[in-house]
Amino acid sequence: MKNRLATLLAGTALALLALPTHAADLKRAEEIVGGRCFLCHGMEGEAASALYPRLAGQHADYIAKQLADFKSGRRKSDTMSGMAADLSADEMKELGAFFQKKPATRSETTDADLAGVGRYIFTKGNTFSGVAACVSCHGPKGHGTPQLPRLAGQQALYLENQLKQFNTRERNNDNAVMHSIASRLTELEVKAVASYISTLE
Template sequence: MNPRARFLTTIGAAALGVAALVPPAHAQADEARARKIANGVCAMCHGDNGESTSEVFPRLAGQNAEYISKQLKAFKSGARKSTAMAEMVAKLTEDEMLALGRYYEKMAPTRENVKDTGLAAIGAYLYQNGNRFSGVPACASCHGPDGHGAANLPRLAGQFSGYLFTQLKQFSKRERTNDNVVMHTVAEKMTELEMAAVAEYLSTK
């Protein structure tokens, strides 16, 4: 290779190396846009750092990005029912929904203090092992041993116990239908005590 060609190759490689270190412009814009939307709209119910102060509204800090995006799409399409959320997401694009998910996923989640140790202990057993007598499977088989979920499955660890209990009730009555139908058959087999126990356990994780 002649000196000129070698020089151009070296310069090109250096430029590519620098480019690899710089985040894409659209990624920076997405995060800035997500922050603006979160602070201007979402914070009213979900708190400044995704830490809602009411069990009516779920904690978003640390929640899986794709799952948040999936739920926002469901609220917008009407697959998941909520008059308040439908209004909030009406003008959001899919890119903005995913950007919001990534924004909240980066935040450090918290957890509740144990309020009922006995109930939490029952919940821990049910979560990890299920109830073979009634056919309730182990929650951990889908949501993971630590309750962290997966890309399209929610992080349950650290969520409000009251919120989790409400969602299980909605699944059991088929009032919430936008997610995996497996949750209907699981929740239908659970007693309210079991729902409350699992919710108490997960809120402390």
């Protein structure tokens, strides 16, 4: 009985010791966000402009990977390469955890007809041009996975720009499937699917 109690107390003590470390990690992430990230992405990951991605609610592992790719040059961006240059792997993970905890936001529908076309592409794809449905990888609500980004609520203009970069191969650090999909989307479909995704919760 004494041994079991001692083991339980020791385990509880270890768990309590781990809590301040996690809090300190998020505190460090908050310092980094307040020092640089907030300029474009906001303190809550809400994005200061439609040009920049919303990071609130994004998967921590996905954010950490993108930061690592910016740092290594696998993903091209003069601005982000500079921002990530001195980040450690731990800090990238901490930033991911920081933004994942923030509540995600979304946009309101401004053109129901356009969003309707986007909903069709998102849920069914386009069998006539060989475009796969977005839900097949990103899920029915656009919430993605730790490896695939959460799309729900993302800025429409940012999504349009990323699809164009996948099409031109300016962005090639991620799943090559996106190159094939983006190359088959018409300009209308790009705008429509981006518009629809931006409204998802």
